[in-house]
Amino acid sequence: MDAMTFVLFGATGDLAKRKIFPALYNLFVDQKLPSSFELVGLGRRQFQESEFQAQVEKSLHSFSRRPVTDPDSVAQFLSMIRYVELNVGEPADYVKLNDRISQREQQLGLPQNRVFYMSVGPELFGPIVSNLKASGLSEVTGWKRLVVEKPFGHDLVTARELNASLSRVFDEHETYRIDHYLGKPMVQNLEVLEYSNPILQALWRNRYVANVQITAAETVGVESRAGYYDHSGALRDMFQNHMLQMLMMLAMQLPKHSTADDVGFKKRKVMESLRALNPEDIAANVVRGQYAAGIMGGQEVVGYKDEPGVAPNSTTDTYIAARLWIDDYFWSEVPFYIRTGKRMKSKTTRIVIEFKDPSDKFTRTNETTTPNLLIIDIGPEAGMTFQINMKNPLTGKLEAVPIHFGSDESNVPEAYEKLIGDMMAGDSTFFAHWDEVELAWQWVEPILQAFEANEVPIHSYPAGSNGPLAAKQLLEADGYHWWLDEELESEQAEAAAPTSPELAVTQA
Numbered sequence: 330m331d332a333m334t335f336v337l338f339g340a341t342g343d344l345a346k347r348k349i350f351p352a353l354y355n356l357f358v359d360q361k362l363p364s365s366f367e368l369v370g371l372g373r374r375q376f377q378e379s380e381f382q383a384q385v386e387k388s389l390h391s392f393s394r395r396p397v398t399d400p401d402s403v404a405q406f407l408s409m410i411r412y413v414e415l416n417v418g419e420p421a422d423y424v425k426l427n428d429r430i431s432q433r434e435q436q437l438g439l440p441q442n443r444v445f446y447m448s449v450g451p452e453l454f455g456p457i458v459s460n461l462k463a464s465g466l467s468e469v470t471g472w473k474r475l476v477v478e479k480p481f482g483h484d485l486v487t488a489r490e491l492n493a494s495l496s497r498v499f500d501e502h503e504t505y506r507i508d509h510y511l512g513k514p515m516v517q518n519l520e521v522l523e524y525s526n527p528i529l530q531a532l533w534r535n536r537y538v539a540n541v542q543i544t545a546a547e548t549v550g551v552e553s554r555a556g557y558y559d560h561s562g563a564l565r566d567m568f569q570n571h572m573l574q575m576l577m578m579l580a581m582q583l584p585k586h587s588t589a590d591d592v593g594f595k596k597r598k599v600m601e602s603l604r605a606l607n608p609e610d611i612a613a614n615v616v617r618g619q620y621a622a623g624i625m626g627g628q629e630v631v632g633y634k635d636e637p638g639v640a641p642n643s644t645t646d647t648y649i650a651a652r653l654w655i656d657d658y659f660w661s662e663v664p665f666y667i668r669t670g671k672r673m674k675s676k677t678t679r680i681v682i683e684f685k686d687p688s689d690k691f692t693r694t695n696e697t698t699t700p701n702l703l704i705i706d707i708g709p710e711a712g713m714t715f716q717i718n719m720k721n722p723l724t725g726k727l728e729a730v731p732i733h734f735g736s737d738e739s740n741v742p743e744a745y746e747k748l749i750g751d752m753m754a755g756d757s758t759f760f761a762h763w764d765e766v767e768l769a770w771q772w773v774e775p776i777l778q779a780f781e782a783n784e785v786p787i788h789s790y791p792a793g794s795n796g797p798l799a800a801k802q803l804l805e806a807d808g809y810h811w812w813l814d815e816e817l818e819s820e821q822a823e824a825a826a827p828t829s830p831e832l833a834v835t836q837a
């Protein structure tokens with residue numbers, strides 16, 4: 330891998346501590362950092378270099394996915410980390426930084442390859458990038474890359490403005506917009522599942538699929554982020570980015586050996602085929618919810634409006650469910666149901682593909698069949714279950730039987746590790762490209778407007794539940810239901826237990 334200088338804006342912040350430093354450390358241990366690598370951490374706080382390194386070490390012990398047990402590795406890793414005080418709004422600080430980085434590159438005869446990672450509030454992305462240009466930091470003889478955290482804009486207009494300001498300095502191929510869901514192993518697996526399994530490839534279309542459900546349910550509430558979340562809500566925070574990215578990854582049809590450009594092209598095609606919602610259709614296709622007080626893990630928890638920092642009359646959505654249609658050759662007439670919410674019953678990110686019932690011709694005894702399901706568990710545990718119908722040899726009755734694969738998470742690289750590694754290697758496959766981001770904002774824009782104009786009711790749901798009743802009714806109107814965790818679990822438990830254990834293939 331090329332030698333590089335990794336300039337980290339926001340090095341003293343929460344994301345750096347919880348995700349970025351542990352990810353870099355694990356990449357280092359796996360020998361996936363270049364042999365010549367320097368990280369320059371930036372922040373306004375005053376630190377001696379050794380103090381900052383000690384703080385980084387602490388973050389490794391607290392947040393690394395692997396136990397940090399080898400003091401030599403830690404020492405080597407920390408020796409590559411520097412700290413420089415920099416105020417984002419102070420042009421002179423950038424000039425000093427440029428001198429410092431250029432001097433080292435010259436002294437060591439290194440190429441001018443520079444990563445600029447924006448782990449700061451989004452209001453600072455634009456000013457930083459202008460200062461990078463003005464100071465000469467972004468004028469390099471090697472390559473330069475910009476890594477941008479979410480949120481990428483607050484709506485379509487602000488996203489376009491932000492993109493315009495970044496693209497004055499960085500080309501699209503130099504811009505890596507992080508969507509950490511794209512770094513999750515099972516999301517990355519979607520394209521492989523489809524093109525490497527003829528059986529799935531054959532079924533991956535409207536002829537066989539009845540509906541697709543994508544759920545990202547969280548048990549946490551707004552936590553300490555009310556300042557951000559109360560101006561964002563589930564639609565902006567999760568739906569416009571993570572949920573639509575999962576939809577694109579699932580629905581795109583890729584040829585084998587695709588490049589990052591092919592992936593970007595196919596994802597754009599999905600977004601272009603997504604049927605736009607007319608204002609008058611929004612209330613019938615979108616459910617907005619907000620959590621009320623309830624019980625989580627046996628403990629009473631407050632409702633959203635009573636969370637610290639939330640406006641007492643807030644109308645912010647903490648839950649959204651929607652029915653979407655992709656009007657292309659493969660997916661026309663297949664409803665996609667997408668939902669995400671906070672303070673739900675369980676933490677689950679899951680895709681369920683429900684296949685069409687072939688008819689009842691096999692059930693001579695009037696037994697009912699359960700639809701075949703392909704369940705892709707994205708997190709917290711990654712796995713896959715294929716649910717088929719079989720006759721129980723003991724009872725002679727037809728039963729739904731799960732064929733399950735689960736992966737051992739402890740050795741799987743964390744999303745940030747995967748994404749930072751890809752970015753350093755110059756691979757933008759699993760990043761959000763501008764076309765997709767813009768089309769996603771375009772699609773959600775009428776919903777944002779309808780929410781603002783209060784044209785969509787806000788359904789209250791108790792914390793610890795599966796969300797508002799209206800979301801259940803959204804599917805019932807089409808003759809379907811959400812494949813909820815407890816239903817699935819009880820069906821699986823029933824089907825798996827005494828009947829055909831050899832089919833319950835669980836790989837540790």
Ligand SMILES: NC(=O)C1=CN([C@@H]2O[C@H](COP(=O)(O)OP(=O)(O)OC[C@H]3O[C@@H](n4cnc5c(N)ncnc54)[C@H](OP(=O)(O)O)[C@@H]3O)[C@@H](O)[C@H]2O)C=CC1
Nearest residue numbers: 339340341342343344372373374416417448449450478479
């Ligand atoms: N935390 C998380 O889990 C996630 C965060 N994100 C995104 O990542 C970004 C960073 O979030 P997070 O780490 O939580 O934020 P924090 O508030 O914890 O950290 C902000 C960082 O920005 C620095 N900073 C703020 N103002 C200035 C300034 N004027 N000059 C120089 N540095 C400045 C702070 O340094 P100092 O105080 O030393 O000046 C600090 O290092 C945001 O865009 C957020 O939306 C995305 C997904 C998850």
Ligand SMILES: O=C1O[C@H](COP(=O)(O)O)[C@@H](O)[C@H](O)[C@H]1O
Nearest residue numbers: 479509545547549566567678708
């Ligand atoms: O980006 C975000 O994601 C988290 C959920 O991520 P996960 O990996 O735990 O599923 C969410 O809590 C947060 O509000 C949002 O900003």
